Amino acid sequence: MTTTLTTAGAGPAARVAEADWPALAEELDAFGAATTPLLLDPAECRAVADLYDAPGLFRSTVDMARYRFGSGQYRYFSYPLPEPVAQLRAALYPRLLPIVRAWADRLGRPAPWPESLDEWLAMCHQAAQLRPTPILLRYGPGDWNALHRDLYGDLVFPLQVVIGLDEPATDYRGGEFLLVEQRPRAQSRGSSTVLRQGCGLVFATRDRPVRSARGWSAAPVRHGVSTVRSGRRHTLGLVFHDAL
Template identity: 70%
Template sequence: MSARTEYLAGPGGHFADRVASADWAGVTEEVNEYGCALLPTLLTPDECAELAARYDDEGQFRSTINMARYRFGEGEYRYFDTPFPEPVRLLREALYPRLLPIARDWYRKLGREPEWPDTLAEWLETCHRAGQRRPTPILLRYRAGDWNALHRDLYGDKVFPLQVVINLNDPGTDHTGGEFLLVEQRPRAQSRGTSVLIPQGRGLVFTTRDRPVRSARGWSAAPMRHGVSVLRSGERHTLGLVFHDAT
């Protein structure tokens, strides 16, 4: 049975099991400290290859973005249209409730009212009522010389403060370079940068917009942006899972 047949035929419980296998207390601690944390393997090599191969099937996507055209960097990415491939849908559904306690804790520390319900379906319905109806899961493709400028994935007023990226290629074998970059603007201090070379199939959870950091006056919001360093050789595909839809 192929990897694709397996996840299309089965109930998808193995994706939820992979998400559940993370040390979520440790993930929470790392995200609170650094704004990002590695997750365990969420996709097998065969599943990674099958998803990456979808990039050339334009019919599965609602739009294609040329990063150079918009001065976002160099390279290209595509937004999935519905219905999503099963791994995209099931991983998004399994990750949301695991990230929800972190999101609610952050907003309470910042004196904001958490507005996210218990399920992703309810939250997306809230986005849709606010006019954010376009799906946001992304498949990105980088080739030698490509890079992604520092940015934040904000598509409207409704924002979930965490998102996940999964590397579909094997660093050191399929590509060199292409480190994930995260830069935090610290209150009354120099910015702090973090770089991560994400292993194939593993996820990285990171801050969408800002996160709470301790200050002399309590908690302050530290703005954060993310990007990708220059790919020096090869090809790198990544799956981006954003938990709010777009206007």
């Protein structure tokens, strides 16, 4: 179920369909993350960011400093999700599905993910993972997010997406998205990405397959956000498994 948020234009689901997914899959294989084209236009970005000030849409609010997660605040949406959030989650899932199934095959793991997001969420709910996980994050000057993984139970979807809602260097400075990957028998490899307004970054939730001397190995991955130097930064996080 969704709540309605009126927007103009082609709409998020249509933009997801128009993306070059074979090229994004290649980028994910090479780097563990891939940047999408525009998924939300500027007006849609502002509308989604403004939802932060409607606390009735959320099931919980987390103060990161309180839990030593960093500094800043984020909120988990409640069901029913706002329409653009639900549209994006449902449209992205089938595009990511072939990628995660290929990754599971390389690692010799089961691939339990069914064809539709509704079927997958039903499996999560049967496993007592009932709470929605789409998240809206707000950072101000000095805020940051520690390296972490978004794991909420035994059932995990291997990819997730974060979408920038503000324009870097205009609305805020700093606040780069950080990804750190531990290669087998090697030092960690880090990368940073500037999230353009309305564009998404697809990245590994827990680990990803990388080639090694013994074939394919799982490289653990964590993500975070560097310190925001000025302004305000909002992002929409789309996790495809629900939480305990």
